[in-house]
Structure formats: structure tokens, C-alpha cells
Amino acid sequence: MKKIKKDFGDCSLADLLENPDFVAWATAPDANLDSYWQSVMAKHPKLTPAIEQGKKLMFSMQFDKVLMDSGEHASLWAEIARRTVLKEQNKMVLPVWSRTLAAAMLVFAFFCASFYFYANRYITISTGFGQTKEAVLPDGSIVLLNANSSVRYANNMHENGARELWLDGEALFDIKHLHRFGRVKKQQLFIVHAGKAEIEVLGTTFNVRNRREKVELALLKGKVAISVSGSDSPSLIVAPGQQTLYDLRRDTLVREDGNIKATTAWKDGMLVFDDLSAEELFGQLEDSFGYRPMFEKPSLKKKRISGTFASGNYDHLLKAIGLSLGISIIKQENPRQLIIR
Structure with a gap:
């Protein structure tokens, strides 16, 4: 040399x-x-x-x-x-x-x-706790990321084969429709990978939450197919207004009618709870804001809540939830946790 x-x-x-x-x-x-x-x-x-x-x-x-x-x-x-x-x-x-x-x-x-x-480079877009971010993909599709979430895709995703994207967290997708007529070509498909779940679409709007070993899909318009890699669960075709839930621990994939507006309220800075347990509620808040809940009594986890809350100010949100549940919530830093009593 x-x-x-x-x-x-x-x-x-x-x-x-x-x-x-x-x-x-x-x-x-x-x-x-x-x-x-x-x-x-x-x-x-x-x-x-x-x-x-x-x-x-x-x-x-x-x-x-x-x-x-x-x-x-x-x-x-x-x-x-x-x-x-x-x-x-x-x-x-x-x-x-x-x-x-x-x-x-x-x-x-x-x-x-x-x-x-x-x-051939892969691009990753992510959000921190309490943040949301909109991203335009190379094919013109739009992704709105919820807090503490990320998507990963190839820089040339729209050039070779099916358009593919990997999601960790929660996002609302508005996929550009490339198919016009005739037989569907591979490059006209859009596939979202969320853990073991694979969501296949042509052009549609839908919300996906991939957290805590569960994948929840809510369809606003269009039509999608969801399947689970390596699972015995059959694939499901989902219509607008329907939701699906894949539970990794149980290896079950179910479809049901759901409240789509409540599921996607986060994009407008709102949170909608419908008879949700305090344990589930504070689990969702931990995913979005990063504060681990610490219940002083196990019975507090069973309290239930319904209502619509603004999520723009976390301190105000905690105060409103505390009043609704009749509990005291103390926010601590280092470590980030909530003392619930």
C-alpha cells in the first residue's frame, strides 16, 4: 500500500x-x-x-x-x-x-x-417524553408520532419492493395510495411492522400503538390486513371504525368495534378514558411522560376513571386526574416517579 x-x-x-x-x-x-x-x-x-x-x-x-x-x-x-x-x-x-x-x-x-x-441507509425518527412529531416519508405518506415513540425505514423505501416501516410506540398514519387500477403490485403495498404484528395497507388512515407487549390497531378509513409473524392466529381484515388487539403474551388477535375518536384524541392534545382502571391509566401516562407510578395501596390500582382530559400540561393533567379519582399524586424527579396515595 x-x-x-x-x-x-x-x-x-x-x-x-x-x-x-x-x-x-x-x-x-x-x-x-x-x-x-x-x-x-x-x-x-x-x-x-x-x-x-x-x-x-x-x-x-x-x-x-x-x-x-x-x-x-x-x-x-x-x-x-x-x-x-x-x-x-x-x-x-x-x-x-x-x-x-x-x-x-x-x-x-x-x-x-x-x-x-x-x-440504502435506514432513517430513524423519534420523539421524547411529552412530545409529538409529524414526519413526511419518502413516498409522501405522513406519520404523526405520539410521545416516546419511533419509526425506522429505508431511505429508498419507495423504490424497491413494498414500502416498509418499523414502529415502536404509537403513531397515526396517513398512507399515500399508489394503486390506481389493475392488479396490486408489490411496491404499491405499505407494511407497518409493530413487534410481531404486520399491518398491510394500500392507502388509508390508521392508528397503531405498540407498547407493553400489545399491538392495538384502530382504522379511520380505507382497509387494512393485520397478521402476526410466527403465530397461529389467522390474519384479519379490518374495516373503518374497527379496532384490533394483538396480545403477545396470550398470542391472541381479536377484532372489535371501538371508539376511534377516543383512540386518536392524543393527536389533538387530549386523552379520553372510558371506564379505565387507575393501573392502566398510569401505565399509559408512564409510556408518554416517563414517570413510573408507585401505588402506596394495591386497592388504588382498581379505581376507575372516565372522562376527557387535556394533556398539554402534565402537572395540570395530574391534578385533574387526582381530583377525578379522589387520590393524591406527588411527582418526583431522580428517579422520575409518581407517588399515588
Whole structure:
């Protein structure tokens, strides 16, 4: 393998493009690298034009920094260097045009590998406790994430095969309909993976909650099919206004009519409870806000609640729930927990 030049007195553009430190600085600069190369230009001012040309060449093929950070650039370059075999010519100096061509080919290889990395990269979008976030997918579909949730999908999800997405938490989906007529093609399908459950749609609006080893599906419009990977439970076709529940522990998948407006009220900053036990209620609040409930008496878990509550202010929400249940709720930090008495 060719040795990297440390003496920049007679350094050329080709030498720079073969220097991993220069590539790292040109594509993903940081304070240390910037200080180093500024000192190189100060010591070797004649090298400045080649350095600037090299930076422009590398910059022209960069992708969005959000999609590829400095560590990934370095790893990708190291992999290219590992696969590139350069035979040393003893006591032989290659012509300038030959070295420049070799450098250009190396840069082209880097570009191709970068493009492949970008096209096949998985993107993750997530929310923290008490947050919601709307995201537009590459195919134009819209996902509204509830608190403490995440989705993962391929950057090129709409180009090859079925559109697929993995959900952890809760989200409301508005899927773009790609099928117009004739037989449904594979790339026109949209599949949501929620634990072991797989929800297959064409174009529709639905809510999925994947928490505590349960997957709940509520369909607002359109039609979906839900199945469970590796389960004996048969797949179900769900119509608007219907809900399904898959219980991982029991390995059961059931369909029922439900209150869709209550299920999706969270998107409007509201929570609707219909004869819900305090244990289930505070479990849902823990999922969204991150405070673990600590009941001082087991009997408190059996109290039941019905009503509609605003969820924008967590302290106000706890106060309203406490008044409704006739209990005292003390919020603590470090650790985040609720003392319920």
C-alpha cells in the first residue's frame, strides 16, 4: 500500500486525495483537523491552491450531514482504502497525469460507495417524553408520532419492493395510495411492522400503538390486513371504525368495534378514558411522560376513571386526574416517579 506523505513540500493534488486526514477534513471538518490543515497552509503557502481544489472536489460529492456523520465518512473511506490495491513501483516515478487519473478513480469509487451507502441507509425518527412529531416519508405518506415513540425505514423505501416501516410506540398514519387500477403490485403495498404484528395497507388512515407487549390497531378509513409473524392466529381484515388487539403474551388477535375518536384524541392534545382502571391509566401516562407510578395501596390500582382530559400540561393533567379519582399524586424527579396515595 502506498505510504501517505507527511512532507508537504512537493505534495500534489493526487497526494492530498489519497490522504485520509485530508479527506476527513474536506468532508466532515472539526476543530482539530481545521487547526492542523490551517497550519499546513501557513507553512506551505504554495500548496493552498491544491488544497482548495481538493476541498471543492470532495465537497461537490457530499450528502446531507444529517445522513452521514464524520465517523461514517471515515469508516467508508477506510473500507475503500482496504479494498484498493496499489502496487508500488520500485524507483519509478509515475507521470503526473497517471497519478491524477488514479486519484480521480479513487474519488469516483468513494462517490459510488457514498451513493450506495446513502440510498440504502435506514432513517430513524423519534420523539421524547411529552412530545409529538409529524414526519413526511419518502413516498409522501405522513406519520404523526405520539410521545416516546419511533419509526425506522429505508431511505429508498419507495423504490424497491413494498414500502416498509418499523414502529415502536404509537403513531397515526396517513398512507399515500399508489394503486390506481389493475392488479396490486408489490411496491404499491405499505407494511407497518409493530413487534410481531404486520399491518398491510394500500392507502388509508390508521392508528397503531405498540407498547407493553400489545399491538392495538384502530382504522379511520380505507382497509387494512393485520397478521402476526410466527403465530397461529389467522390474519384479519379490518374495516373503518374497527379496532384490533394483538396480545403477545396470550398470542391472541381479536377484532372489535371501538371508539376511534377516543383512540386518536392524543393527536389533538387530549386523552379520553372510558371506564379505565387507575393501573392502566398510569401505565399509559408512564409510556408518554416517563414517570413510573408507585401505588402506596394495591386497592388504588382498581379505581376507575372516565372522562376527557387535556394533556398539554402534565402537572395540570395530574391534578385533574387526582381530583377525578379522589387520590393524591406527588411527582418526583431522580428517579422520575409518581407517588399515588
